[in-house]
Amino acid sequence: MDRTYNQFCATARTLDLVGERWTLLIVRELLTGPKRFSDFQNSLRGLGTGLLAARLKHLEREGLVRKITLPAPARTPAYALTQAGTELAPAVLALARWGMKWAMGERREGEAFHGGWAVLGLRACFDPESAEGLRAMYEFRVSDEVFHAIVENGTIETMHGPAQRPDAVIETDDEVLVDMAAGRTTLAAAIREHRAQATGDPDALVRLVGMFRIPQPQARK
Amino acid sequence: MDRTYNQFCATARTLDLVGERWTLLIVRELLTGPKRFSDFQNSLRGLGTGLLAARLKHLEREGLVRKITLPAPARTPAYALTQAGTELAPAVLALARWGMKWAMGERREGEAFHGGWAVLGLRACFDPESAEGLRAMYEFRVSDEVFHAIVENGTIETMHGPAQRPDAVIETDDEVLVDMAAGRTTLAAAIREHRAQATGDPDALVRLVGMFRIPQPQARK
DNA sequence: CGGCATCCATTTTGATACTG
């Protein structure tokens, strides 16, 4: 372990820290908020407990992740990104944008799916210009998971958990999100076709559906 | 081989394609233009010929890399990025920017260094606003390697090889580039202190040195 | 639940020798 490329290069140095298998997916999970050990086990099938523990320890040692104790009443240990870890977001989102355009297509047999991934996908497609002058809070409920998005000053933040005081609430299920990820529908169309229920401030909803630039999928060649 | 995360997620799908060891560094090399098999061997120490061949074959099969024949008089085989491969640039550059801020510091004992990496670093730090309205071509000569940069419409392209008709030429050596990468000097300071020789259009040179926003290195915590 | 330790089968990698 701790193999290094031994290159004085910013890309190589970064990959020395986060380039090993599973590491960037752990970061991806943390981009929507702190996670417990078992949260990772649920969303990262194939990653054994031993390797997960080793990866978390490595990220902690390297100052990308901090071990925390969840506030009462949970009081259970969890992991959160440090500032350095949080700032990996642009890189992870760039990988996600590339994947949306060049690598998504249909869901393959046996592929796992979690709502949080789609929420991060929305963030990756966020278009600051479309959100100019808007300040709004949205809540997404999807199959007993809840996320929220805070839009402000042309920025978006997407996190696990309920919103404080949402301007609008969107309720839907995994199937719709999968269809969106596969490019078969859009947020606007899903609402129009009653596959997603939207309530709250109509203005905030209109702004929401125009806020994302979803890349047109392409074949690689 | 061809292990997959088995997740219907854009980030995971991308990492299925380019997340294995060495793969993104191969892409990094190709971001400054086509490379021959031996070019990779020279810049990627530790990557054996067998694994290199396997990685290139994989990238070719997946439509990220295309095998080409270099134009006369070379006529030797080489590898170039496809459109899909080229569009990995934002992700690689995002990783590089993170590394400049959070992972660079001093050059460590035994770390390799190549001018091309610094040139890519410049591209990663390029600030479109600073280059607004500028159209210029620069040539960089550093220890028997030559690169050029084309600046146009707030975009930059940095490639291996001489410029067609450079507006300015900057000549320097690895040591200066290492100092720049370590944050110990800047392009402007290096020219001022005669550690880099700049010739050509003074206007183009003034614009050049103001064109990059080099991140302030931070300690992770 | 949270997490570490251990054992083992399988993959991946690194290094080198070899060939057209």
Add this chain to the structure above:
DNA sequence: CAGTATCAAAATGGATGCCG
């Protein structure tokens, strides 16, 4: 120079057992 072939070392995946 452009790769193949080969083999040893390391990383991973999966299971299981343990302990607070």
